[in-house]
Amino acid sequence: MTHLDPAIIAAYVERVISGDERARVDTHLAECDECRREVVAVSDLVRRARTPAWRSARVIIPLAAAAGLLLVLSPWRVIRDIEPAHREPAVIASQPPTVRAPMGPVVEAPSVIWSEVRGANRYRVTLYDSTGRVLWEAATTDTLVALPDSLALRHDARYFWRVHARTGFDRWTESNLVEFRLMDRR
Amino acid sequence: MPLPPTLDRLFRAGSGAEREEAWAAFVEEYSRLLMSVTRNVARDVDARMDGYAYLLDRLQADDFARLRGYAADGRARFSTWLVVVAQRLCIDFHRSRYGRTREAQDPGERAARRQLHDLVGDVIDIEALPGRTSSPDLVVRRAELTAALATALGHLDPSDRLLLTLRFTDDLPASRIAQVMSFPTQFHVYRKLNRILARLKEELRGRGIQDPAP
Numbered sequence: 072m073t074h075l076d077p078a079i080i081a082a083y084v085e086r087v088i089s090g091d092e093r094a095r096v097d098t099h100l101a102e103c104d105e106c107r108r109e110v111v112a113v114s115d116l117v118r119r120a121r122t123p124a125w126r127s128a129r130v131i132i133p134l135a136a137a138a139g140l141l142l143v144l145s146p147w148r149v150i151r152d153i154e155p156a157h158r159e160p161a162v163i164a165s166q167p168p169t170v171r172a173p174m175g176p177v178v179e180a181p182s183v184i185w186s187e188v189r190g191a192n193r194y195r196v197t198l199y200d201s202t203g204r205v206l207w208e209a210a211t212t213d214t215l216v217a218l219p220d221s222l223a224l225r226h227d228a229r230y231f232w233r234v235h236a237r238t239g240f241d242r243w244t245e246s247n248l249v250e251f252r253l254m255d256r257r
Numbered sequence: 258m259p260l261p262p263t264l265d266r267l268f269r270a271g272s273g274a275e276r277e278e279a280w281a282a283f284v285e286e287y288s289r290l291l292m293s294v295t296r297n298v299a300r301d302v303d304a305r306m307d308g309y310a311y312l313l314d315r316l317q318a319d320d321f322a323r324l325r326g327y328a329a330d331g332r333a334r335f336s337t338w339l340v341v342v343a344q345r346l347c348i349d350f351h352r353s354r355y356g357r358t359r360e361a362q363d364p365g366e367r368a369a370r371r372q373l374h375d376l377v378g379d380v381i382d383i384e385a386l387p388g389r390t391s392s393p394d395l396v397v398r399r400a401e402l403t404a405a406l407a408t409a410l411g412h413l414d415p416s417d418r419l420l421l422t423l424r425f426t427d428d429l430p431a432s433r434i435a436q437v438m439s440f441p442t443q444f445h446v447y448r449k450l451n452r453i454l455a456r457l458k459e460e461l462r463g464r465g466i467q468d469p470a471p
Contacts, residue, residue: 077326077341081333084341086439088332097415101422109344111429114437116297116340120290182447212430215447 075099075106084114167244168194168214168236173251180224180253182217183232185246191236195243198222201229226255260327261335263287267321284313290336291343298347304354311350312343402466409460417453424450 075083075096082088083096100107169186183196196216198207209216224230229252235245260268263283270279295308316323327338410418420438423429424446431443431450440446 077338077345078333080341081338085333085337094415097419101415101418104426107419107422107427109341111423111427111433111437112297112344113337113340115433116293116344117337118436120293120336120340212428213432213443215431215443217447217451 072103074103075109080106080110080113084110084117168234168246170232170234170246170249174249176252176254178254180218180230180251182215183234184215185234187214188236188238188244190238191244193237195235195237197233197235199231199248201231203231206230224253226253228252258332258334261286264324264327264335268325280317287336287339290339294340294343295347298344298351304351308347308350312346315346316342405461405464405466406457409457409464412460413453413456417449420446420449421453 079088079092079096083093088096100110166188168188168191171184171186173180173183183198185194185196188194192212194211194214196209196211197205198218200206207219207222218224229250231248231250233246233248235243237243259265263279263286267276267279267283270276291312292305292309295305295312299305299308323342326342327335410421413421416438420434423434423437424431429437431446434440434446435443438446440449
């Protein structure tokens with residue numbers, strides 16, 4: 072499979088690509104893992120590069136580089152990378168997720184929503200009935216998940232739910248257990 | 258879109274000191290961007306520095322041949338184009354050193370299983386689904402479901418197919434999908450997903466597929 076040209080990828084990321092060409096690129100991206108990964112990475116890099124905090128960072132390159140320096144036309148400037156070179160990430164206590172909706176009496180509950188936890192790469196949501204029996208569970212990388220229609224939640228019944236956020240290998244932080252109740256629309 | 262001033266100056270520079278100054282100005286302006294790319298590819302500091310050195314070497318090579326490849330055709334900004342080129346160079350450098358990364362599990366099967374349970378009905382624990390040691394009936398059933406799903410997916414618009422791929426194959430969160438596909442918010446992504454999935458469910462039901470279980 073022929074991969075996308077850098078100019079096409081750049082134009083796609085900047086949304087300056089025409090309708091027909093965009094459709095061709097979308098088709099290619101849906102089928103080509105490598106180009107799709109590239110577009111995702113580039114869009115993330117471009118977004119980060121354009122945020123104000125990025126511009127305050129200063130990067131310094133050490134002189135002790137590889138043999139490739141011999142081919143460089145101009146002398147290197149000594150630059151210091153301000154990022155600390157930790158062997159492992161520091162262990163810090165993570166804030167638990169905060170449940171947002173549904174809480175208390177609600178007219179409908181199409182989805183459950185919670186706050187993002189910094190550093191979390193996965194969330195696990197659990198729904199219980201009033202006896203504590205698990206009705207439904209789901210794992211997601213988002214901070215929102217739709218409740219399936221098949222749950223058939225009953226009006227005036229009490230339900231509880233909580234969310235766990237994975238912040239590291241075998242490390243989870245959990246929200247409070249929250250109650251909600253579907254109100255009758257009448 | 259016109260060439261950025263530092264790039265224009267670089268291409269117009271003669272030899273010797275003028276060229277070196279133009280190159281130094283280019284490095285000054287784009288170092289942070291290039292370092293962000295190396296940081297994205299390499300995890301440890303030494304590998305990033307080596308990658309950065311490699312990047313500058315390659316961008317200078319053959320009278321800045323790679324940089325001259327930027328077509329000022331009024332479309333993307335030079336900085337975005339540079340990110341793409343730098344990313345590719347870094348990945349090539351990383352692969353030449355460490356080889357390609359191997360997938361820990363079969364991504365195709367995982368993607369197919371997620372697609373099936375997300376598209377047609379209840380949430381199912383993926384790990385509870387039968388694996389490769391299933392009975393012949395289950396194997397046939399799985400093949401039927403996969404074929405029906407593939408047909409239904411083929412009827413979607415390219416952008417809808419891409420959205421599903423980003424969500425269910427790449428497992429990207431809605432916030433990142435919104436960024437890649439320029440949706441205003443992740444909620445727009447969810448609404449679009451729901452519409453696409455509803456359409457797919459309808460088509461699959463039309464083919465007699467009511468139950469997602471293989």
